[in-house]
Amino acid sequence: MNKYSIGEFEEVVMLTVAVLYENAYGISIKEEIENRLERKVSVGAMRTALNRLEKKGYLDSEFGEATAVRGGKRKRYFKVTPLGKKVLEQVMQTRKQLWDSIPSVAFDFKFG
Amino acid sequence: MSKDLQISPPRLPERFLRWFCSPQLIEDVEGDLSELFAERASHGEFKAKIKYFLDVLLLFRPGIIRNFEIKNGLINTSMLRNYLKSSIRNLLKYKSFSSINIFSLTIGLAACMVIFLFIKDEKSFDAYHEKNIYRICEVQSFPGTNTQKVALSMPGMGPTMTDQFPEIEQYTRFWSWGSQVVRMGDRNFIAEKVVGVDSTFFEIFDFELIQGDKSEVINGPLDAVISKEIALRLFDNIDAVGKRFDIDDDEYVVRGVMENVPENSHLQFDIALSVWASGNEVEAFNNRFGSNFLNTYLILNEEADIEALTAKFPDYMVRVMDNPDINDIYTLFLQPLSEVHLASSDMEHDYNNYRKFNGQYLDVFILVGVFILIIASVNFTNLTTARASYRSKEVGVRKTIGAMRNQLFNQFIFESVLLALIALVFAIVLVIVALPFLNNLIDRQLSIFPFLMDIEFIPIALGITLILGIIAGLYPSIYLSSFKPIVVLKGLKNQEKKSIFRSSLIVLQFSLALGMIVCTLIVVEQLFFIKNKDIGFAKDHIVLIEMNQEMQDNFTQMKEELLGQSNILGVTASGQRLGNNFHQWGFKVRKDTGMLNLTPSNVHVDYDYLDVYDIKLKDGRTFSKEFATDDGLAFIINESFAKELGFENPVGQKAGHGWYPNDSLGTIIGVTEDFNFNSLHYKVNTLSMVVHTEWGYSEMSVKINGKNVEAALAEIDNIYSKYVTDYPLTYEFLDDHFEELYKSDQQMGSVITIIAVLSIFIGCMGLFGLASISIQRRIKEIGIRKVMGASLKELMILLSKGFASMIFIAFVIASPITFVFMSGWLENFAYRVDINPFLFLIGGAVALIIALATISFHVIKAVRANPVSALRYE
Structure with missing residues (x-):
């Protein structure tokens, strides 16, 4: 079995954090996921996922500058840790292995 | 965008979020939310607010909620320990006030506990049968x-x-x-x-x-x-x-x-x-x-x-x-x-209903229980606020050190709950001690012991105590925690105005107490009335003995021998006992228009029944052995029945039991005055009495000499054992049986009397404390007035009139409510007293005298003191 286990949503969040690179904070991650995957994400769900990933050590975070738009509250920027990268790679690897082992006839649908 | 900045996120969810959110997360989560809100608000403010609310609710989940136990636990125990210490110091420092407070709460709680036990006992009837x-x-x-x-x-x-x-x-x-x-x-x-x-x-x-x-x-x-x-x-x-x-x-x-x-x-x-x-x-x-x-x-x-x-x-x-x-x-x-x-x-005709009780009285008991709690908690509220200046320095210091207002509020609430809990312990002890006496008074076997470990009782007791503590402490806590440190620490006395709030609480307290006193007076009057009303026959000193077979067989000889005894004044017998409705069966009379069939109450009796029971004849004659037809064919009816029959002259009319053939009827030989053979809850029913020697009697009534009860009973026993060998004599007194009819009412009367006495007592304790405070405050004024030549009388009036006028207002409020309530109660009786307005005056006067007597202790002390001692240090 896999050494590092993460859920599908967690995977999406981590990938999005990576995509946004230097600009990955709460709202931007949420909007990015909503735009790319066309699904609704609640602040609560995302926040818990980010929290959990940070606790597991897959993500790291630091505060940015305070801005007026946010009522004077600082943003917390996330980035993927090396461990996080390894996990993502491993997930991709397992998927790839699975894809590779699918016999060609399995998806050879004949209609009619 | 800049315009939208003006709109801030809704306050309520924001505060909720700040309360539950983990401190590591709060800053950026809140930031995220307000950014989102600002964005959404540009499309529509209302929608944005709703969404904000939803977002906050969705954030309320593990991982985001902060860790409550550990954090609160640490702070609370150390603060609680401090509260406990200062509460106890305060309790000990002002012993008389503490004891008034605790004592009144104790009595209130104890009364409620007894009421709870009583109601529990009543409700436990038949509760163990599970089927429908x-x-x-x-x-x-x-x-x-x-x-x-x-x-x-x-x-x-x-x-x-x-x-x-x-x-x-x-x-x-x-x-x-x-x-x-x-x-x-x-x-x-x-x-x-x-x-x-x-x-x-x-x-x-x-x-x-x-x-x-x-x-x-x-x-x-x-x-x-x-x-x-x-x-x-x-x-x-x-x-x-x-x-x-x-x-x-x-x-x-x-x-x-x-x-x-x-x-x-x-x-x-x-x-x-x-x-x-x-x-x-x-x-x-x-x-x-x-x-x-x-x-x-x-x-x-x-x-x-x-x-x-x-x-x-x-x-x-x-x-x-x-x-x-x-x-x-x-x-x-x-x-x-x-x-x-x-x-x-x-x-x-509810013969198989052991210890039947009027359930409406249970509601009355709950009501008076609530009343006495109110009266007790008013004492606490009043005494604590009136003595606020004693605590003002403490409030000032605490605030200066950095206590927030709500912390002080919590402290005072804590204190009053603590006091209530102490009172609860005392109350349980008091109930344990007092219950045997009360059981005697209300004829029950209540016990608190089964409940002390009861799953239902403990939460209820604690819950009531907690609520009592909070209600009693609410106003004082708000008041005390509102002091401004700079004012109190500078030594400026808080402006102590006459508190309308406090006065109205006293009015409330005395309205309730006064109402209950008047209720007690009316209940006692009605019960006295019932006991002493001329019910139309002599019910005192009548011994009832159930007739067994041997007594039936030897009735005539026994009766004769009993009558020969010096302390036995009369012996008769009947088929049913007085004190409830008699069985009803058909009765017919011949009228000009034909036979009239009615169903009065009936009882068959011995010849001398009317004489022994002293039932007065209005018309005609009583039963007599001289007439052979008096055995089964002669009827004596009561006045109500005579009216119902509608004859101008009922005596001599042809009549009989419903099953008598029309051609062999008997005669109505007499009409008695109406007498209350049933309880006074009911109107006198129509009644027909008849002699049927062959039916046998179910009970013998022996009228004895009231001055020599012991001797008379010995005489009965003596003759009884001569004729009855099978089993020993058992008897009952008729007046005891009548007491039984009003047991519900009597017990209600006892309970309400006790509660009324307790409430006026608690009320006066509060008054005693308040008087001491208010007079203390005016001690210099009294000194000056005395120096200027005020007389003792003038000073006493000056100091008492405030309290007297409150009691007068209480009287005005309580009287009409009590009147309406008690009129309702009296409806339960077919025979009842009219409510005497004089009783209200008595109640008011009693309350006023007791209250003035209570405060007079302080008044006289203050008035008679040497003005020098009050004024020396100015």
């Missing part, structure tokens, strides 16, 4: 008599109803056969309560069987179930199944042994036989209608609709009684078992 049990009752409107609710039913009702209505699952009849002589070998004694029941009885009612199977114990006509006590008396052993004993000439077999029937059961019996032990023929008895002489209980299935079922009864009655007009006389209804004990006070 109903009792068949009737409203009877016989011609020529008052309409009455009756708990009796006819023998045919149970079986035929169960046959005809699918919603009725089972029935059992309960037929009381009174006391019977039980024999086994050479043992014999009286079993007080022998009853006849159907085979289903022990399946319907969950009386506990120690031996025997519920469905098989009463199968044959000679089967019996006996109580543990009877088993021990008969066989020295509770292992009695299969053993035999005799009643009359029949031999019964014990099929089951049951636990003694508990106190809290409306049905009381110690031997249950089969109804068929009566020798009735099954088919005939199960279809017997017409006379009501037993109780019938039904089990309904779960889906049964009581109203729908009751609606079918009129048709049913027409069917089974074969009389199209039967519903003019009878209206049947079903009374759920849970109401039998507490909601039958208007039920007549």
